[in-house]
Amino acid sequence: MALDSVLAHHLASSLGASAQDQTRLRDAFVQHYAGIWRFLRRLGVVPDRVDDAAQQVFVVAIEALPRIVPGCERAFLYGTAVRVAHGVRRRGTREVAGLDSELGSSPLPSPDELADQKRARELLDQLLEHVEGDARAVFVLFEIEGFTVPEIAELLEIPLGTAASRLRRSREQFQALVGSLTRPLQGNRP
Amino acid sequence: MISSRPLRKTGTDLERMLLSAGAAERPDPGSVRRAAKVLGILPRAALVAATLGIALRATRWKSVVAWSSVSLVGIAGVALVAHLSPPAARQTAPIAAVQSPIQAATPPIVPVLEAPAAPIEPSGARIAAASTAGPARILARRAAGTPADSLREQAAALDGARELLASGQPNAALARLDEYDHRFAGGPLHEESQLLRIEALAREGDRGAAAPLARRFLKAYPASVHVDRVLAILQSMTP
Numbered sequence: 001m002a003l004d005s006v007l008a009h010h011l012a013s014s015l016g017a018s019a020q021d022q023t024r025l026r027d028a029f030v031q032h033y034a035g036i037w038r039f040l041r042r043l044g045v046v047p048d049r050v051d052d053a054a055q056q057v058f059v060v061a062i063e064a065l066p067r068i069v070p071g072c073e074r075a076f077l078y079g080t081a082v083r084v085a086h087g088v089r090r091r092g093t094r095e096v097a098g099l100d101s102e103l104g105s106s107p108l109p110s111p112d113e114l115a116d117q118k119r120a121r122e123l124l125d126q127l128l129e130h131v132e133g134d135a136r137a138v139f140v141l142f143e144i145e146g147f148t149v150p151e152i153a154e155l156l157e158i159p160l161g162t163a164a165s166r167l168r169r170s171r172e173q174f175q176a177l178v179g180s181l182t183r184p185l186q187g188n189r190p
Numbered sequence: 191m192i193s194s195r196p197l198r199k200t201g202t203d204l205e206r207m208l209l210s211a212g213a214a215e216r217p218d219p220g221s222v223r224r225a226a227k228v229l230g231i232l233p234r235a236a237l238v239a240a241t242l243g244i245a246l247r248a249t250r251w252k253s254v255v256a257w258s259s260v261s262l263v264g265i266a267g268v269a270l271v272a273h274l275s276p277p278a279a280r281q282t283a284p285i286a287a288v289q290s291p292i293q294a295a296t297p298p299i300v301p302v303l304e305a306p307a308a309p310i311e312p313s314g315a316r317i318a319a320a321s322t323a324g325p326a327r328i329l330a331r332r333a334a335g336t337p338a339d340s341l342r343e344q345a346a347a348l349d350g351a352r353e354l355l356a357s358g359q360p361n362a363a364l365a366r367l368d369e370y371d372h373r374f375a376g377g378p379l380h381e382e383s384q385l386l387r388i389e390a391l392a393r394e395g396d397r398g399a400a401a402p403l404a405r406r407f408l409k410a411y412p413a414s415v416h417v418d419r420v421l422a423i424l425q426s427m428t429p
Binding site for chain 1: 194196197198201202204205207208209211212213214215216217221222224225226228229230231
């Protein structure tokens with residue numbers, strides 16, 4: 001179903017939602033919209049699609065609100081965001097097939113450049129592109145969004161051991177990638 | 191055994207710098223406002239500030255239940271469905287009270303289908319517009335005499351001004367906007383009326399009035415969905 005149809009349907013649902021659910025939606029929005037938006041970016045949703053994707057996450061939440069256990073809104077939203085990001089990226093991949101991020105050709109920015117948060121985020125996202133799909137979400141949830149491993153296991157509906165192993169694997173990948181960026185510079189030092 | 195402490199605290203300098211930069215990113219206020227509108231949450235400045243964790247003076251906002259879709263911003267017609275707060279509660283100060291508060295307690299809302307309206311100009315509210323595109327739009331209808339009716343009336347008045355503008359009658363459009371401002375001063379569609387006024391003045395060639403008004407608009411509503419349009423008008427008037 002097209003996003004506009006989905007939105008129209010869910011908006012109609014939200015308009016008829018109870019005052020309690022509307023308050024929950026508002027609270028969840030205030031508390032988590034920025035985090036969901038950022039999470040989607042770190043999962044590789046491109047800037048011109050991230051607004052739509054973040055809205056989609058909350059639209060899904062609107063319909064599910066009556067079924068979401070109070071206090072579990074955050075977990076629901078982030079779990080939904082993983083699926084939404086997957087869908088958005090899959091569509092994006094089809095549209096930009098063949099366009100690969102060339103990490104190897106991207107020189108390490110100078111410290112001054114890295115001081116620029118935007119450049120640092122671009123580099124971070126380039127690195128995260130090279131972290132395996134399933135492990136990437138675990139990595140971002142733990143390292144950036146501050147979830148614990150048990151929380152991640154719950155929201156991704158995976159065993160605790162799987163969450164821990166994905167975190168370990170993603171950390172190794174991330175550290176290796178960062179290391180590969182710094183080694184050539186260290187090697188060039190007199 | 192995996193460390194339970196994040197790399198953001200225990201990693202190398204570069205690792206910490208990268209991860210901290212990633213954690214510090216926030217959506218811009220415009221993103222928050224658009225999402226709030228789509229989700230039926232009134233995008234007042236205080237809500238945007240709270241969502242972004244920004245301290246804001248005089249943050250005073252109420253529970254929200256409705257979503258207004260305004261034809262002027264590309265949504266064709268009005269789908270506002272809640273009680274507006276009393277006129278005394280309306281704010282005319284810029285930014286912090288762009289729209290009238292909408293109170294939480296509402297009777298049941300009945301979505302109805304209506305035929306599509308005439309084509310409308312594109313706007314920045316992509317999702318909001320998309321959500322009402324297609325062969326039929328879902329609008330919420332209430333009993334006559336409610337504040338929602340007042341809003342429909344306001345939207346109709348602005349639609350009239352827009353049609354005059356589209357038909358090459360900026361002068362008549364300005365007269366209609368004067369009438370609108372007189373009747374609905376400080377109303378929830380103030381941004382839209384201002385945008386129309388800027389357009390009308392620009393089309394009339396009154397750069398001396400249009401440009402300052404456009405600049406005031408940008409200053410008062412930096413996160414408005416109309417910012418791009420106002421900037422384009424300003425640019426078109428630049429010699």
